[in-house]
Amino acid sequence: MGSEYLRARFGMEIPGTEVPDAILPLLDRRVVRRYRDEPVPDSLLDGLLAAAQSAPAKSDLQQYSVVVMRDRARIKQIADWIGTMDWIATAPVFLVWCGDMRRGQRLCEHHAMEHANNNLDSFLNTAVDCSLAMGAFMAAAEAVGLGTCPISYVRSHIERVTPLLSLPAGVYPVAGLTVGWPVFRRPVSMRLPPAVVVHRERYDDSAMLDEVAAYDERRRAREPVAASALKNNDVYPPRDGVGWSENVARQLSVPERFGFAAYLKTRGFDLA
Numbered sequence: 011m012g013s014e015y016l017r018a019r020f021g022m023e024i025p026g027t028e029v030p031d032a033i034l035p036l037l038d039r040r041v042v043r044r045y046r047d048e049p050v051p052d053s054l055l056d057g058l059l060a061a062a063q064s065a066p067a068k069s070d071l072q073q074y075s076v077v078v079m080r081d082r083a084r085i086k087q088i089a090d091w092i093g094t095m096d097w098i099a100t101a102p103v104f105l106v107w108c109g110d111m112r113r114g115q116r117l118c119e120h121h122a123m124e125h126a127n128n129n130l131d132s133f134l135n136t137a138v139d140c141s142l143a144m145g146a147f148m149a150a151a152e153a154v155g156l157g158t159c160p161i162s163y164v165r166s167h168i169e170r171v172t173p174l175l176s177l178p179a180g181v182y183p184v185a186g187l188t189v190g191w192p193v194f195r196r197p198v199s200m201r202l203p204p205a206v207v208v209h210r211e212r213y214d215d216s217a218m219l220d221e222v223a224a225y226d227e228r229r230r231a232r233e234p235v236a237a238s239a240l241k242n243n244d245v246y247p248p249r250d251g252v253g254w255s256e257n258v259a260r261q262l263s264v265p266e267r268f269g270f271a272a273y274l275k276t277r278g279f280d281l282a
């Protein structure tokens with residue numbers, strides 16, 4: 011049974027890989043981008059948030075916060091700002107996961123000490139704590155049949171999302187997360203072969219381009235990207251048959267959210 015899950019995930023056989031039943035749901039996960047009009051009980055949501063808080067946190071500093079949104083009109087406001095993801099408004103719950111340096115700063119002040127870690131390392135630690143908690147939440151939600159989808163696009167409208175959520179200095183959104191009961195489950199999205207991502211003892215990407223060319227072919231055969239859905243069609247002419255790697259390059263060759271460091275500085279992050 012594990013080999014079927016591996017084939018779905020990688021589009022190829024991955025021999026010699028043991029997949030115990032307990033991890034099958036993790037191999038089978040996928041984002042959900044449309045939700046039934048059915049409530050998620052507060053008590054269940056609180057249980058999932060408790061699972062999220064059970065994630066590890068750097069030095070036990072727990073430098074993140076999450077804002078729970080249930081007000082349909084406010085969730086729709088965010089969907090409207092984003093403009094291209096109307097399905098966000100179908101989610102009965104929208105979580106905004108935030109890196110949080112402020113709590114530590116306040117605790118230093120409370121204990122009459124100076125906070126001396128307003129730096130890039132703290133920024134990274136807050137983002138990592140936050141991401142691990144969000145990942146734990148997603149796994150917990152999937153385990154009870156809920157669907158989720160992270161939304162980095164809240165950062166594309168950060169100047170409006172920040173006041174909407176009353177985020178103070180020292181707190182910034184890492185990602186939104188839609189939560190709800192799935193209308194349907196999308197097919198599993200194929201991943202790069204483990205040989206590209208997993209390095210043994212030493213980093214070695216000498217075979218990467220060949221591996222990725224084969225991955226492009228496998229993905230093209232299973233889930234070809236429509237020319238109209240390619241990244242940055244306004245910069246590069248749309249064409250049929252573009253593979254995953256070229257689409258990555260189309261996205262990464264155009265600056266995205268280049269004002270983010272400036273935003274963080276206005277929110278009190280030194281990033282030095």
Ligand SMILES: Cc1cc2nc3c(=O)[nH]c(=O)nc-3n(C[C@H](O)[C@H](O)[C@H](O)COP(=O)(O)O)c2cc1C
Pocket residue numbers: 039040041043095159160161162163164185198199
């Ligand atoms: C940090 C992060 C931000 C994301 N932002 C968005 C988003 O703004 N909109 C969206 O539709 N999907 C978003 N996604 C979902 C990815 O597109 C999705 O995980 C990827 O296509 C692979 O699909 P899968 O998760 O079903 O395997 C995001 C995922 C992550 C981890």
